[in-house]
Amino acid sequence: AQSVAQPEDQVNVAEGNPLTVKCTYSVSGNPYLFWYVQYPNRGLQFLLKYITGDNLVKGSYGFEAEFNKSQTSFHLKKPSALVSDSALYFCAVGGFQKLVFGTGTRLLVSP
Amino acid sequence: DVKVTQSSRYLVKRTGEKVFLECVQDMDHENMFWYRQDPGLGLRLIYFSYDVKMKEKGDIPEGYSVSREKKERFSLILESASTNQTSMYLCASSLGRWGAGNQPQHFGDGTRLSIL
Numbered sequence: 001a002q003s004v005a006q007p008e009d010q011v012n013v014a015e016g017n018p019l020t021v022k023c024t025y026s027v028s029g030n031p032y033l034f035w036y037v038q039y040p041n042r043g044l045q046f047l048l049k050y051i052t053g054d055n056l057v058k059g060s061y062g063f064e065a066e067f068n069k070s071q072t073s074f075h076l077k078k079p080s081a082l083v084s085d086s087a088l089y090f091c092a093v094g095g096f097q098k099l100v101f102g103t104g105t106r107l108l109v110s111p
Numbered sequence: 112d113v114k115v116t117q118s119s120r121y122l123v124k125r126t127g128e129k130v131f132l133e134c135v136q137d138m139d140h141e142n143m144f145w146y147r148q149d150p151g152l153g154l155r156l157i158y159f160s161y162d163v164k165m166k167e168k169g170d171i172p173e174g175y176s177v178s179r180e181k182k183e184r185f186s187l188i189l190e191s192a193s194t195n196q197t198s199m200y201l202c203a204s205s206l207g208r209w210g211a212g213n214q215p216q217h218f219g220d221g222t223r224l225s226i227l
Binding site for chain 2: 032034036041042043044045046049051090094095096097098099101102103104
């Protein structure tokens, strides 16, 4: 069965600094991996996905994610954080007919 | 852009009531999903459907049922609401009848349901 783990409940970063939100996965076979963002009182918004190909995936709002097969990780990154990036971030792994989501990481960017 | 619309943003019901949550998508997606979101637990899949009149149980189907009479509409039904069903409910849709696991899901803004 597929699973993902987001080891940090919260990540704090100062505006302008690089940010990383961590995700590790467990699947049999090739993984399909996703990142979503959720702003307060809103649904989840799709940021990016890895299906195959380059290990560095670029997505919306300047975010990117690095796929590392040997470490079974898919960390979300951004070179320079904005206060408006403060939100809840979810990693997900794709199964046969559905996605399995992590428990979420709250990102807090301070001015 | 894909639009997934949930009929209510906030809903307050009483224990024992039958509750209907409605979801409509406008992009002719085959797959539709219902999740509940609780702090510290992330998203948990209740039911999903990959075609009209088809439904599959997710991870926590107890106390819920679903209906998909038309491709664009997926309804979640709480047969007899209980206080432990107070939660945020999210609907989503995606392309691809088979292999939905490699397609991004598109979410509505959620229904915050309180059962008193």
